[in-house]
Structure formats: structure tokens, C-alpha cells
Amino acid sequence: MIIEIKVPTPGESITEVELGRWLVEDGAVVDKDDEIAEIESDKATLTLVADEGGKVKFNAQEGDTIEVGAIACTIDTSFQGEASEEKQPAEKATKAVAGEQQKEAAPPAKSPDKKGSEEGEKPSQAAGTTDQSHVKITSVAKKMMEENNLSVDDILQGLKRISKKEVEAVIDLPRAQTAVTPSQTAFSREEKRERMSSLRRKLSQRLVAVKNETAMLTTFNEIDMSRVMELRKNHQARFIEKHDFKLGFMGFFTKAAAVAMNFHPAINSMLDGEEIIQPEFVDVGIAVQTPKGLMVPIIRNTESKSVPQIEKDLKDLAEKARNKKISVEELTGGTFTITNGGTFGSLLSTPIINPPQSAILGMHNIVDRPVAINGKVEIRPMMYVALSYDHRIIDGKDSVGFLVKVKELIENPERLLNQGINPEELLLDL
Incomplete structure (x- = not known):
């Protein structure tokens, strides 16, 4: 059939x-x-x-x-079924090789009269094995090998053939990961040419369109990350135990951005012809780097979600994007975007707006810097943040005020529980 x-x-x-x-x-x-x-x-x-x-x-x-x-x-x-039948002999052969190598590698029994001479000896590598120091093994593969009592040599000897997929996997490796031999020259004139993917072509068109069709400006500020880093350090173990994933910084910034829009709703607006659309919900796109290029999965209704819920959504969407399982619906419809160049070591940048949105928040690397605290110089973990915005519909007052509010919420994360209101002011009904 x-x-x-x-x-x-x-x-x-x-x-x-x-x-x-x-x-x-x-x-x-x-x-x-x-x-x-x-x-x-x-x-x-x-x-x-x-x-x-x-x-x-x-x-x-x-x-x-x-x-x-x-x-x-x-x-x-x-x-049908021939693929499975081909795999079974290979698996049996691999296990057989593993058994033989274990017997060969087993050390000889020690006799009492040679005790003194054998104490200083070290077991040598089994005959026939290869140098495995250069072989990279994923955590999943390593676990499977341990469960089946297999070594790297067992896997290499058990392979029946090298296919196109294995060759392409090696070709796609970064040059820094490939071994450099003395025969290689530093004066190569070779070029690699490949066709841009559909995703990359579309991304290029959108970036040029943003530059030509918007009045984009960027405002900057810096944030003291001490409180959030202390929160993560003190509660990370319990957080992992309860939620089964690590607590990052993105959840705090995403929630802070959603709360800050209560004070500056223009940041969450977009231009449609001669009309300004201002959604009452905040759908935040988080820029994720994948092997195929930049993708921006959307976390819906962040204004109504907690920090752990946001972190969980981000983890699931990022895994889908990197594994090419994400749907188009999960990549469309955002009202605001956050990008974190700090994961790559960026100290400062001017992020580009993701149309039809009107603003994007850029996070950067955390660096210990001297700052003035109550008249004294202290070393604090500081992060530069940037907000790029479309000046056609967002005024300077709102752009600067929004970034200041995000700074205030990250430096005082307890205010995220009160929709950005100072607990003292809430207590005194001010």
C-alpha cells in the first residue's frame, strides 16, 4: 500500500x-x-x-x-517493519561486543605473594579501545548507555554504516568544536555558500521594514539585581523541588513589564493605519535563539499569571521552538517583546521593534559595578536595560516612565504582589 x-x-x-x-x-x-x-x-x-x-x-x-x-x-x-528488523541485529551485536570487551578488560586475580608489587599498579586501557576524550555524548545518550551497560567503543563498533545524516551533523558543527591538526593552514581562501532559509529571509524583510517605517528611539537605564539574585539563591532549591525546573530572571522581567503597563498602557499599544489599538491583555513574546534563527514564542495573558507560571510557559515554548515542534499560533499575536542579549554576554544594545508592536525591552549581562548607595560606594550586580519604542505613538514620558517602573519592580520584587504599588503606601491608603 x-x-x-x-x-x-x-x-x-x-x-x-x-x-x-x-x-x-x-x-x-x-x-x-x-x-x-x-x-x-x-x-x-x-x-x-x-x-x-x-x-x-x-x-x-x-x-x-x-x-x-x-x-x-x-x-x-x-x-513495513524492515527498519525495526535492521535495528535488532545491530543491538544484539552491540551487546555481544560489550560482553566480550568486559571479559577482556577484567583485571586478573591477585595472588597473595604478589600483593606488594601490585598495590602500586594502575589498570591500563583495554586492548583495542580508542581514545574517547574527543567524543561528545548527550545526557540522554549517556543515560541510555549506562542502562544498557554500553561504552563509547560499543556504540562506535555497533554502527553498521555512516549515513548522510551523520555526515551533515559533523558538517554543521561550529568550527571551534572541530579538531585542528598541524596540516591545516591558517590561510585558507575557501568560502561556504548556502541559501537563506525562508524564516531568515522573512526576518530580514521585517527588520528592514521596521527601520524604514517606524520612528524608533531607544531609552536606557540600569537595574540593581541584588534583590532578585538573593531571592533566587535563597529559594532555588525549594522552587526546583516544587516546580521541577529552575527559576530564571525572565519570569521577573516579564511580570514586571506586564505590571508596569498598568501605569503606562501606551507601551502595550500598536498602530493600525490611522488608529491606535490598545489591548487590555499583555501577550509577551520572548526572543529565543534556535539553530534556524530567531523565534519569538508568545506567552499569553502575562498580566494574570504568576512568575512560576510564566517561567513554565517559557520553558515549554522554548523547547518546542528548538525542537521544531512549535505551531504558528504560538508565534503570532504578541503585544510586547523581551529579548535577553545578556545570555550571550552583551553589555548594551538597541533592540529592534517586532512589528506591529510598538516597543521591545532589551535585557543585558549582569556585571558587578561600583554604585553609590546611601552616600557610600558599594559593588552591586548591575544590568543595563534598553527600551526601543515607536515614537509615533509612544511619547518620551511614557517610555522613560515605563523603564523606571520596571527598574523599581525588579529592585523591589515584593511590589509585584501588589500590582506595583508600594506596600507602605497601600498600608497607609495613600
Whole structure:
């Protein structure tokens, strides 16, 4: 039976996609639910999955533009199960090799008359093993190897062949990770040329449009991160125990931005022709770097969520984006954006607005700097923050006031519980 694998629709407004790359070879036998290809739209990168097991036949090549609903490939189900059958002998061979190597590596029994001479000896590497210091192993792979009592040599010897996927994985590695041999020259004139992905092309168009179509300005401030860092340090262990993930800084900044918009709602507005739209909800987009480029998943209704809820949503969305499982709906509709260049070591930058939004908050690296505290110089962990905004609909008073309010809330995080109101003023009904 021949099964047709059609291109799914990434979103209502998208009519065609680009076939990024095949994850299997033409004619390969796959199992049901195996990922077989990556498709790229101007908003996200998604994967094609095998509906049934069988032999794959390509109907398109990498880089081709395909209409939504078109047949990307077919699967001949008469070959169903052969992929699993091929894996079983390899697994058995791998385990057999592991058993033999364990016997060879086992140290000989010690005799009483040689005790003194053997105490200073160290076990040597088993014969036939390779230098494994350069082999990188993911945490998931390492756990699987430990559960099955396998070594790196077992895995390498158990591989039946090197496929296109393994070669591409090595090619895509950063140059810094590849070993430099004496034969390599520092005067190479080689060039690498590759076609821009659909996502990268769309991103380029949007960035140029922002520059040409908005009156973008940027205002700056700095924040003392002492209180938030102390909160994380004191409660991180209990937070992980309860929520099963780490507490970061993004949750505080996202919540602070949502609360600050109660005082400066213009920051949450956008321009539609000659009308200004001002949503009563705050949907914050968090810029996430992925192998395919920058993506901005949206956390909905941050004004109504707690810091742990925001952190959980961000964790789930970021994982989806990096694993190419995120939907177009989860990437559209934001009213405000936050980007954190500090994760890459940025000290200061001017972030670019994400249209049709009117403002974006930029976080940066935390650096110990001398600051004046009550007339004395103290060393504090400080972060520069930047707010880029569209001056056509946001005035300087609102942009500066918003950033000052965010600073106030991060330096006094307890105010996030009272919608930004000073607890003393709340107590005295001021």
C-alpha cells in the first residue's frame, strides 16, 4: 500500500513552504512516527512525520518550494517493519561486543605473594579501545548507555554504516568544536555558500521594514539585581523541588513589564493605519535563539499569571521552538517583546521593534559595578536595560516612565504582589 505524506498547513495565511532538508535518504525504510523531513515557512520550521512505516520515495528536493497540501513523499508500507528488523541485529551485536570487551578488560586475580608489587599498579586501557576524550555524548545518550551497560567503543563498533545524516551533523558543527591538526593552514581562501532559509529571509524583510517605517528611539537605564539574585539563591532549591525546573530572571522581567503597563498602557499599544489599538491583555513574546534563527514564542495573558507560571510557559515554548515542534499560533499575536542579549554576554544594545508592536525591552549581562548607595560606594550586580519604542505613538514620558517602573519592580520584587504599588503606601491608603 502506498501512503502519501502531504505538506501540512503551518497557519491560515501560509499557502506554500520550503523543503528545508530530508532527515532520511531516498529509499530508506522508516518506522511509524519517524521524522523524515523539515519544512520551513516564513514563521517557523516544522517536521514531517511518517504516518506509517515503510520505504520512503521523495517527490521533491531540498530547497524546493511546495504548496500546502502537496505530496512531499510517499511511503510503501509493504516494507513495513524492515527498519525495526535492521535495528535488532545491530543491538544484539552491540551487546555481544560489550560482553566480550568486559571479559577482556577484567583485571586478573591477585595472588597473595604478589600483593606488594601490585598495590602500586594502575589498570591500563583495554586492548583495542580508542581514545574517547574527543567524543561528545548527550545526557540522554549517556543515560541510555549506562542502562544498557554500553561504552563509547560499543556504540562506535555497533554502527553498521555512516549515513548522510551523520555526515551533515559533523558538517554543521561550529568550527571551534572541530579538531585542528598541524596540516591545516591558517590561510585558507575557501568560502561556504548556502541559501537563506525562508524564516531568515522573512526576518530580514521585517527588520528592514521596521527601520524604514517606524520612528524608533531607544531609552536606557540600569537595574540593581541584588534583590532578585538573593531571592533566587535563597529559594532555588525549594522552587526546583516544587516546580521541577529552575527559576530564571525572565519570569521577573516579564511580570514586571506586564505590571508596569498598568501605569503606562501606551507601551502595550500598536498602530493600525490611522488608529491606535490598545489591548487590555499583555501577550509577551520572548526572543529565543534556535539553530534556524530567531523565534519569538508568545506567552499569553502575562498580566494574570504568576512568575512560576510564566517561567513554565517559557520553558515549554522554548523547547518546542528548538525542537521544531512549535505551531504558528504560538508565534503570532504578541503585544510586547523581551529579548535577553545578556545570555550571550552583551553589555548594551538597541533592540529592534517586532512589528506591529510598538516597543521591545532589551535585557543585558549582569556585571558587578561600583554604585553609590546611601552616600557610600558599594559593588552591586548591575544590568543595563534598553527600551526601543515607536515614537509615533509612544511619547518620551511614557517610555522613560515605563523603564523606571520596571527598574523599581525588579529592585523591589515584593511590589509585584501588589500590582506595583508600594506596600507602605497601600498600608497607609495613600
